[in-house]
Amino acid sequence: MRPYIKTIFIFALFLALARPAFSQDISELTAQCAASAGDVTYLKDFPAKLDAGTPGGKPPSAKYSMLLSKNTAYRFTICTAPDSEGEAILDLYDMNILIGSTYNKATGKDYPSFDFKCQKTAVYHIFVSFKEGKAGNAVGIMSFVEKL
């Protein structure tokens, strides 16, 4: 009886402590990431907590659809959580065409953020994924930079 109760006790304690800690971490990461974007105004955040992909398969990703307006400069920033296994990438698509990314595949260079000077009011798609399809935890931020 006693070992059984002890196991339940430890499990329940783990659950009680783990759940609020996770939401707090994401909230802190979002605030830190928004602050790291620079002298811009926060608009949206894109949290992504993903499992690892299957070998040879497409890396899992979190998708968000945003309406972006003409004559506006936006900044997209990506922040990988300290405990994340994979390193996060944020990609911006217009329909199915990649028009911006925090990762340059050709050079292997990462950028913490990029600006996008929008000239066409339309719905765009943001994908957050992790390099090599690893599991990971990250948040992307979209900020307003200026009217063009």
Place this chain on the structure above:
Amino acid sequence: MVRNYLYILTGVLFLYACGSCGNKGASGTNGLNDIPDDVVNLGIAEISEEAMQGFVDNMSSPVEMAALIKSLNVGYSNKYLAPTDKIEDYTTNFQQAFSLGVYGLDLGYLNMYNKTNTVLDYISAIKTLADAINVGQFFDFTTLKRLAQNNQNLDSLMYISVHSFNQMDNYLRKTNRSNLSVLIVTGLWLEGNYLATQVYKEAPHPALKERIGEQKIIIEKLMIFLQNFKSDKQFQNLISELSSLQEEYKNVSITIELGEPEAVEKDGMLTFIQHDKSIVNISDETVQRITQKTEDIRNKLIRK
């Protein structure tokens, strides 16, 4: 000894059940208790999670609308704002969610012009309405009030305001209350269109005219989401009103000029410049009709 464990276990399980008591239900309770059944059930019955995943965010950004107006050197005026003194007249969740969006847009406008004295009335109104639809836990009223009263750290004021709305919206969708989420977005959008058209009457800048015309894209998307809830009488009325406004947008045409995007790296900062370009064709007469229609619908829906 076993009894002691059981006492502790009960306490721990209570803590777990409470979950996020520290942040008043942000991740634990769905907070549906005070909402009339017809409204809550409507959200669950009418739209699937899958459909809402196709939802488009940022359809009406208070920050972007206010920044556009400010960039045209148009001065601040409180005559564009929805009054906050009749807040108790919003008695249904439908009215509360819609007006939450309206005041959210006004708050963005006030923040952009640093009108911290007036901001207090609006954050109080928003807190009241957010509590009424059980999302008040995401609106950090105390911090916002302190920042506004001290007229300090305006970046934080802006961040917390916008982030609070994002959290409320996410939470409503997660708890199958997308009907209220769509109403907030509709309130934001209609008030944004009202602000743009009213300012245009006094400062007819081409950029503002173009922005008014671009709303054709947004009203089309908004109507699709509103249609999901058309079995509700209040939604039916709103759809009917907005359909007459959408009708006016049939006279607006938007064409796209294609171009190759360009990437520029300067001082370590990467910038992508789009060379596709949207061109809006809208006549002065159409702007006038849209202005009048927007004003009529908005004034019918808010309490003055």
